[in-house]
Amino acid sequence: MTPRVSGRRLGSAGGGEPDPAWVAVEDWFDERFLSPDEVLEQALAASDAAGLPPIAVSASQGALLQSLALAMGARRILEVGTLGGYSAIWLGRALPADGQLVSCEIDRKHAEVARANLARAGLADRVKVIVGAAVQTLDRLIDASADPFDVTFIDADKPSNADYVARAILLSRPGSLIVIDNVVRHGRILAADPDGNARGVHRVVDLIAAEPRLSATAVQTVGSKGWDGFILARVAG
Ligand code: SAH
Ligand code: DHB
Ligand code: MG
Numbered sequence: 242m243t244p245r246v247s248g249r250r251l252g253s254a255g256g257g258e259p260d261p262a263w264v265a266v267e268d269w270f271d272e273r274f275l276s277p278d279e280v281l282e283q284a285l286a287a288s289d290a291a292g293l294p295p296i297a298v299s300a301s302q303g304a305l306l307q308s309l310a311l312a313m314g315a316r317r318i319l320e321v322g323t324l325g326g327y328s329a330i331w332l333g334r335a336l337p338a339d340g341q342l343v344s345c346e347i348d349r350k351h352a353e354v355a356r357a358n359l360a361r362a363g364l365a366d367r368v369k370v371i372v373g374a375a376v377q378t379l380d381r382l383i384d385a386s387a388d389p390f391d392v393t394f395i396d397a398d399k400p401s402n403a404d405y406v407a408r409a410i411l412l413s414r415p416g417s418l419i420v421i422d423n424v425v426r427h428g429r430i431l432a433a434d435p436d437g438n439a440r441g442v443h444r445v446v447d448l449i450a451a452e453p454r455l456s457a458t459a460v461q462t463v464g465s466k467g468w469d470g471f472i473l474a475r476v477a478g
Contacts, residue, residue, distance in 0.1 A: 257427030257467035267301055267464035275300055281330060284358035288325030291354045297324055298396070298422065299465050303331030306394060306420065309473075310335035313418055315391035319382075320344035321375045321405050322397030322422075326355030326368070332394060333364040342368045343382070343390075345375035345397070376401065379408035389414035396422040399438040402445035406474070410454055415478040421445060425461050425470035449474055 285297065298306065310318060310332055316339070318332050323346035333342045342364075346352040352370045359368045371378045375397055393409040395402060402421055409419050423438070424430065424446075430439045449457045449472065457474035 257429075257469075259465055259467045260463065263463040263467075264465050267299065271300055275304060280358075280362045281327065283361060284325055284327050284330055287358055288327065288354055291325070291350065293325050293351060293354060297327035298331070301464060302462065302466070302471075303328055305471075307331045307335045309418060309420065310392050313391050316340045317388060317390045318342040319379075319390040319393040319409065319412060321379075321393070321395045321409075322346065323355045323370050324351050326358040326362075326370070328394065328396065329355060329359060329368055329370075330362045330364065332392070333359065333362065333368045336367050338367075340367055343387075344368060344370050345378045346370055346372055347374050347397070348372075376404050376408070379405065379412065383408060383411050387412060389417060391417055393417070393419045394422070395419065399423060399441035400444075402441045403448045406445055406448055406455075410452070410476060413476040415476060417476040419455070419472075419474040419476065421472040421474070423469055424459060424472050425468060427468045445472070453477070 281300065288297070289295065306328060315335060316337060318336065320329055320332065320342060323329055323344040329342060329344050336342060346355065349372050352372045355370050359365055390412050393413065395405045395409065406419060406421070413419065424442050426438060426442070429436070430442045432439060435443065449455050454477045455474045457472055459470055459472050461470040
């Protein structure tokens with residue numbers, strides 16, 4: 242058996258079983274590029290033990306988010322959808338000591354699990370988990386004229402994606418990056434009878450396409466989470 246380096250778990254929620262070759266390739270890179278990480282492993286184990294769904298980003302996706310945040314020189318990061326804090330650990334580790342990640346989570350139990358995981362990661366001082374419907378949380382940040390975020394990661398209820406992007410623009414600076422998870426959904430976005438999640442992707446894509454302040458591209462991904470992808474949208478500078 243090859244060593245497990247990154248806490249990968251199979252079974253992408255919502256079906257679409259991964260091709261074993263995708264997983265083998267992901268493992269091959271992970272074994273070379275990622276170090277065993279007790280904190281991340283424990284965050285997944287604690288999330289599992291608490292009954293949270295296994296839908297965190299994969300380790301290689303977490304590493305991608307971290308690279309993007311580092312490349313952006315991010316000092317302030319916004320996340321929509323905390324779950325157990327797995328992606329927040331990857332992103333939070335990209336921050337300088339005086340940086341901040343604000344993560345929005347509607348489920349009180351998820352937020353509690355995340356706070357414990359983030360504390361174990363030594364990130365309690367840098368990451369603030371705000372419990373509530375993210376639209377309201379973002380509206381409150383806008384009303385409070387919060388300092389702009391350099392990077393926003395949107396990964397919550399998919400039908401609300403457009404609501405989140407519209408608000409993330411207002412919470413951005415010129416040059417900020419907005420990343421949206423799960424925009425391919427095993428290709429189901431092109432289904433003849435799109436479900437609510439697929440319609441959420443259509444809505445956010447229509448918004449971005451019509452929004453002169455954003456330039457965007459979609460990156461399709463395959464691996465342990467099946468066939469999915471991210472939108473990367475840059476706020477005009
Ligand atoms: N980003 C996480 C995964 C998030 S899963 C990771 O990769 O580790 C999606 C999360 O969004 C769930 O915890 C869910 O409770 C939360 N969520 C769903 N609807 C929400 C809403 N309206 N506002 C805020 N959070 C929401
Ligand atoms: C689901 C949600 C996610 O954010 C994800 O990355 C994978 C699956 C889901 O709700 O099925
Ligand atoms: Mg996701």
